[in-house]
Amino acid sequence: MTVIVGLEIHCQLDTATKLFCGCSTDYRDDLPNSHVCPVCLGLPGSLPKVNRKAVEYALMVAKALNCEVPEESEFARKNYFYPDLDKGFQITQYDKPLAVWGYLDIEGDEGEKRVRITRVHMEEDPGRLVHKGGADRPKYTLVDYNRAGIPLIEIVTEPDLRSPKEARRFLNKLRATLEYLGVFDSEKEGSLRVDANISIKGSERVEVKNITSYKGVEKALTFEVTRQKNLIRRGQKIERETRHYLEARGVTQAGRSKEQEHDYRYFPEPDLRPLRVKSWLDNIVLPELPDARRERFMADYGCSLNHARTLTGELKLANCFEKVVASDKRGLSPLAATWIADTLIGELNYRDMNLDRIEPAAVTGLVLLLKAGTITDKSGVEVLRIMLDQQLKGEAAETPDAIVKRQNLAKTAGDTGAITAAIEEAINENPKALDDYRAGKGGALNFLVGQVMKKTRGKADPGELNRMLTEALKRREA
Amino acid sequence: MPGHTVSFHPDDRYSAFLRTVAEAPCGEGKLGGIRVAVKDNISTAGIETTCASRILQGYIPPFDATVVKRLKREGAAIVGKTNMDEFGMGTTTENSAFGPTQNPVDPSRVPGGSSGGSAAAVAAGIVPLALGTDTGGSIRCPAAFCGIVGLKPTYGRVSRYGLIAYANSLEQIGPMAANVTDASLLFEVIAGHDPRDSTSLDCPYRHIPDPEIRGVKIGVPEEFFGEGVDPRVASVVWDAISLLERKGAEVITCRMPSMAYALAAYYVTCTSEASSNLARFDGVRYGPPADTKRPWHEAFQERRREGFGEEVRRRIMLGTFALSSGYYGKYYAKAQAARNNVRADFERLFREVDVLAGPTMPTVAFRFGEKSDPLSMYLSDILTVPANLAGVPAISVPCGKVERLPVGLQVMGRWMEDERVVDVAYAFEQGGSA
Ligand SMILES: [Zn+2]
Numbered sequence: 001m002t003v004i005v006g007l008e009i010h011c012q013l014d015t016a017t018k019l020f021c022g023c024s025t026d027y028r029d030d031l032p033n034s035h036v037c038p039v040c041l042g043l044p045g046s047l048p049k050v051n052r053k054a055v056e057y058a059l060m061v062a063k064a065l066n067c068e069v070p071e072e073s074e075f076a077r078k079n080y081f082y083p084d085l086d087k088g089f090q091i092t093q094y095d096k097p098l099a100v101w102g103y104l105d106i107e108g109d110e111g112e113k114r115v116r117i118t119r120v121h122m123e124e125d126p127g128r129l130v131h132k133g134g135a136d137r138p139k140y141t142l143v144d145y146n147r148a149g150i151p152l153i154e155i156v157t158e159p160d161l162r163s164p165k166e167a168r169r170f171l172n173k174l175r176a177t178l179e180y181l182g183v184f185d186s187e188k189e190g191s192l193r194v195d196a197n198i199s200i201k202g203s204e205r206v207e208v209k210n211i212t213s214y215k216g217v218e219k220a221l222t223f224e225v226t227r228q229k230n231l232i233r234r235g236q237k238i239e240r241e242t243r244h245y246l247e248a249r250g251v252t253q254a255g256r257s258k259e260q261e262h263d264y265r266y267f268p269e270p271d272l273r274p275l276r277v278k279s280w281l282d283n284i285v286l287p288e289l290p291d292a293r294r295e296r297f298m299a300d301y302g303c304s305l306n307h308a309r310t311l312t313g314e315l316k317l318a319n320c321f322e323k324v325v326a327s328d329k330r331g332l333s334p335l336a337a338t339w340i341a342d343t344l345i346g347e348l349n350y351r352d353m354n355l356d357r358i359e360p361a362a363v364t365g366l367v368l369l370l371k372a373g374t375i376t377d378k379s380g381v382e383v384l385r386i387m388l389d390q391q392l393k394g395e396a397a398e399t400p401d402a403i404v405k406r407q408n409l410a411k412t413a414g415d416t417g418a419i420t421a422a423i424e425e426a427i428n429e430n431p432k433a434l435d436d437y438r439a440g441k442g443g444a445l446n447f448l449v450g451q452v453m454k455k456t457r458g459k460a461d462p463g464e465l466n467r468m469l470t471e472a473l474k475r476r477e478a
Numbered sequence: 479m480p481g482h483t484v485s486f487h488p489d490d491r492y493s494a495f496l497r498t499v500a501e502a503p504c505g506e507g508k509l510g511g512i513r514v515a516v517k518d519n520i521s522t523a524g525i526e527t528t529c530a531s532r533i534l535q536g537y538i539p540p541f542d543a544t545v546v547k548r549l550k551r552e553g554a555a556i557v558g559k560t561n562m563d564e565f566g567m568g569t570t571t572e573n574s575a576f577g578p579t580q581n582p583v584d585p586s587r588v589p590g591g592s593s594g595g596s597a598a599a600v601a602a603g604i605v606p607l608a609l610g611t612d613t614g615g616s617i618r619c620p621a622a623f624c625g626i627v628g629l630k631p632t633y634g635r636v637s638r639y640g641l642i643a644y645a646n647s648l649e650q651i652g653p654m655a656a657n658v659t660d661a662s663l664l665f666e667v668i669a670g671h672d673p674r675d676s677t678s679l680d681c682p683y684r685h686i687p688d689p690e691i692r693g694v695k696i697g698v699p700e701e702f703f704g705e706g707v708d709p710r711v712a713s714v715v716w717d718a719i720s721l722l723e724r725k726g727a728e729v730i731t732c733r734m735p736s737m738a739y740a741l742a743a744y745y746v747t748c749t750s751e752a753s754s755n756l757a758r759f760d761g762v763r764y765g766p767p768a769d770t771k772r773p774w775h776e777a778f779q780e781r782r783r784e785g786f787g788e789e790v791r792r793r794i795m796l797g798t799f800a801l802s803s804g805y806y807g808k809y810y811a812k813a814q815a816a817r818n819n820v821r822a823d824f825e826r827l828f829r830e831v832d833v834l835a836g837p838t839m840p841t842v843a844f845r846f847g848e849k850s851d852p853l854s855m856y857l858s859d860i861l862t863v864p865a866n867l868a869g870v871p872a873i874s875v876p877c878g879k880v881e882r883l884p885v886g887l888q889v890m891g892r893w894m895e896d897e898r899v900v901d902v903a904y905a906f907e908q909g910g911s912a
Contacts, residue, residue, distance in 0.1 A: 038541050044521070044527075047676065086762075267754070271677065
């Protein structure tokens, strides 16, 4: 059963002011209705005026997504009643969008894949409803228009995605692209919203609305694939409908049937002139985008394809990597790639921490210690954990050097006396392990290595320890 | 006189005003200390602005419309807000939620509309100048009925910022005055580019009316004297055109076939735009709030049913229908095609003539209640809507009377040639001395 997925993605453009007025877009920490004016409140008599910067940003996206930009595009009104929609219509684009027919290459389920983009258009965000007194049965609802008029772009794909995982990958790639362009801040709450169209080949299409996170897309689609496949297996028909994704419960739920009867009565926005901005494209110089940076990471730093893909998959990660290896590109790259792409990301995710919380200089310090052989990999992980925990708890940040010193983590190179003593102790305390070793059980050696490591607190060089322990055991056999 | 005020305690016996300002601030400038009345669909900071609708009762705009700012900059005293058909929807000012205005020439008759209050205020001599708005004749019709001068400028020449929209693509704010010179002065003050209005043109108006019209080619479309035009009105207007001819203008009769569907194109366009513009009045932000104890989608419908008058509801429904999927192509899209034909007709005619002239209204002012059938009221707009559809300038100047009731001569000009229509009107106003 082939899965067919197409996405409609709404992203807030990270401009300083709103799409049709001069109000600031930086509203998230402020009081409700404090970033508003007659225009974004839709007061009678106010008129919209297009923010050039927003158009420029949208054109950058169009260019990065390899779209065609028609000579003329047009804003249109989408009419519907809702309290968060202060004019009773949303200014959007309808039959004359800003850009059409582009593509984005992603890593698909079966290798490199080209996902076609149907269109990219601009529109304004509506306001926000705040329900008071319980989410299910609110006592009353307040309206906050701070968000009203924030510029959005809607990106619509062709139904080219074949699995929830591919959809997730597409979104990640799109996010990276928008971040590289500097037109989107994925960390702002509510900056991305996704509607997904999903069907099993041969059956009706279902629209899933209201997905607001990257992970949510994969989860919602996975749920929907299972639900639809089960229906088909049971011989039931899939109805063409709109469903809502309930993030907290990870399920989709049928919407009111009325929503499918919505007639938005689109017509050209009479208060704005048509946009003729194709020529602006000539002046738009795109920055290096994820694919180009990935290739460069492989060529310049010798990164593996996987590491290069991970590192360039997020703008901040790529920047962090380049800062860490700046002093010695070739020398530090292999270690830095592994430590950042594998270890650091793992430790950050475990703590639900953001990459911003750690200074590239600290990572550089750690990589230099590892490179010099001052500490073992195991100690390296410990140093990293200490640094992250200090950040998490808001404690004063120590440098990796200071941590190594304070915790006495430097490798005990040459100090064979301490290791020999620890080996003797470990063997004496674990006669069973000695017996096992003698009986030829492979696990015994590893067990003893672990015991010695514990006693030397990870400072022993694993190679040296192995050699010494084997010798010590041989001596006991003799 | 910065910091000064003018007192305003008019004898408003024709109910021209919805509210007045007893002590109106004024300053120095081209209109220093002059009393100006403003139609109630133009936003005035601190002064209630209702569009003569219950749904906006109590709404006090926090900002001035650009035209009001410009009036104040030139020292004018904004002395009051004038009555109108609710949201501009009407030809008589009978559709005001707050009662009709009488025609000062004959109080048993309507002043015309929708800018009836502004026309009556000027005609009664209460103010020398007033602002009106013209979507399909709303300045020119009351000017003709009340015997004053009214200009609908080229679309884009006056900023619409602060004008509470009825039909955005058609309407313009314009001057109303007792004579052409005053109207021209008021136009000079309000015209010019406004960055807040994306449809505004960068073309200021600085012009002293010039009565010299020798060699000006005046086209007279046959359709302007067709069926429905009162022969007595037609005769007065022909006399006026003959006077212009005597003054040296060349008069050429011509045809304007697109008139046949101009009215339909106009009503489809304006009702469509209105249905969307008026959607914001949902009881959340303006007027008496919707009942919060009931589900919002029920409460706001009731709010709209009570808050809008019958004609407004009718036009919202017509426009909603015209934009509906499945009907858009039949109505809205067709209306735009017809509109292009009207525009093309004007362009063709203006290659041969400099201005077009004819009656402003097919008849003199109606008696109250005479146009109770909406369709017959719509039909009376037939001579004024073409200029709005094409966005060209048009002026109405008093040109005589039929049984003591004023008749207006309408002069339409090329796009952006507002100066020319002002000159032709001025030439007529100066009379047959030449
Ligand atoms: Zn604003």
